[in-house]
Amino acid sequence: MNGVVIGVIYALAALGVSLVVGIMNVINFAHGELYILAGYFSFLFADALGWNMYLSLAVAVFLVFLFGIFIEYILIRPTYGNEMYSLILTFILSIVLQNAYLLIFGPYPNKPPTWIKGATEVFGLFFYGNQRLAALVVGAFVITAVFLVIKLTWFGKIVRAASQDREMAELNGVNTLYLNMLSFGLGCALAGAAGVILAPVFPVTPTAGVQVALTAFVVVVLGGMGSLWGCVVGGLVLGLVENLGAAFLSTGYKHIFGFIILILVLLIRPAGLFGRKEI
Amino acid sequence: MKDKRVYAAIVVALACLLPLGLDEYKLHVVINSLFYVMMASSWNLLAGYTGQVSFAHAAFAGIGAYTSGILSVKAGFNPWAGIVIGMAAAGFVGFLVGVLCLRMGGIYLSLTTLGFSEILRIIITNEYEITRGTMGLQVPALMPVYSKTAYFYIMLGAAVLSLIVIYKMIYSDTGLNFRAVQNDEKAASSLGVDVVRIRVMAFTVSSILAGMAGGFYGHYLLLITPEIPSLDQQFLVLSMAVIGGLGSFVGPILGAFTLEILAEYIRGYGQYHVLVFGLVALAMARFSPRGVMGIVSDYKRRRNQSLIAAGELRG
Structure with missing residues (x-):
């Protein structure tokens, strides 16, 4: 159960990476720091400023969205065609953000208020924190929304076209600058x-x-670079494996399973589960 | 070529005189800088000349340091032998990682090396009995009587050695292949360059050099902590190479000295040096991808051009 919840969140975090890789062939090493940034924003708005919880969530995500556009405009755009510099730039950015957080918020853990208190009995088997259940529901909802946007809307069509063949999409009048x-x-x-x-x-x-x-x-990598379905399947697999694995090894080694999976994928099927042969 | 060698000899000879004029603390800073010269230059061999970004360079230094340290503490090895074995270990692991991900291209290398350095950190902090975790492993010195001056000469020797190896590689046929792979992979492979082999080779050599740097550094500090293979360390090495100038031989050397000395100054005001270097490195990578050396060579070219233009006008 815990594995499924974590898996959904992994899938959600990976979806963002995969989308960017598929379209722009850029890996954003500052992805985790943006995750943290949103956490800090929601903590700041809800806890320190006392805003409505849902409002502060939405504003936090929207601000991170704007920040992402800003990063693309300032840092990533001049590096197109040279993947080395985008790797270096986003890595430096992640270290800069980490140190900025340390300076602003200090090394202590910060926690925004929980949405729902208490725990629910699941299938009459065990008790499970309501907050985690809510995370599962909202996470699944956001993933579904992303899939619907990609599959059904005009924007989604452009995204799919550009990730399949960028030049062809450009020839057909897609403004890849804005798309990026x-x-x-x-x-x-x-x-x-x-x-x-x-x-x-x-x-x-x-x-x-x-x-x-x-x-x-x-x-x-497990799901295959640029594959959105791969993210969902890969996220769930990793979430379950980590949780089952932690039962056998000490929890300090929980994250080692991800690395073992990474090595296995590279050994056996480097393109990933749903990956294209070339990226 | 000839006078470059003379310049290098003069610089090394002058460096040999340094211990005469420096106190213990300043000598320590210079020794640190020499460690970073080795690290940044060997990272530059990989990133600047073959275009692959490894985030495990500090981790390989850590492998070198911990292998040598553990062997000399637990198995009673001579530290010098330990360093050689540590280099071999770093090279072997580098070779494995290289073979594993370089078939798939640069992005995979960066992802795997980032994961690798994090895993190494987890293993080192968890295997407390062997590595002493975050407490740090106390290791013996390289000589019977501890002397900063002697360490300075050892580090200088190691740095000169690894710089010679790097220089020879860059200006050999192999180095030509390196740059061919960086500039246009497909064109290089169509002309008969084995792209994967060249990449794995560059990665292995730079890992060995990192292992050597780490081994010597560990036996200089006498205390090996997970700080050596940390991502923060990796970031320092990376920004030294980026600010100094990727793809230039002198750039990382300048970057290492400048940043290490600056770090000592900024440390007086608190732990801001990482943030400051990060912002400078961001600006550098964004506006002058070839670093300070790129700016210098652009300036030289422009001045030459304007001199030629002026000469033509007069003539």
């Missing part, structure tokens, strides 16, 4: 969504983003 900006912002917003959903369960600290980003990357 929007999809990078959307990728960041998805990281932010995962952040606000999970922050009440796992409090945010300045360096907690590294683990989140690493897990998201493992999920993306």
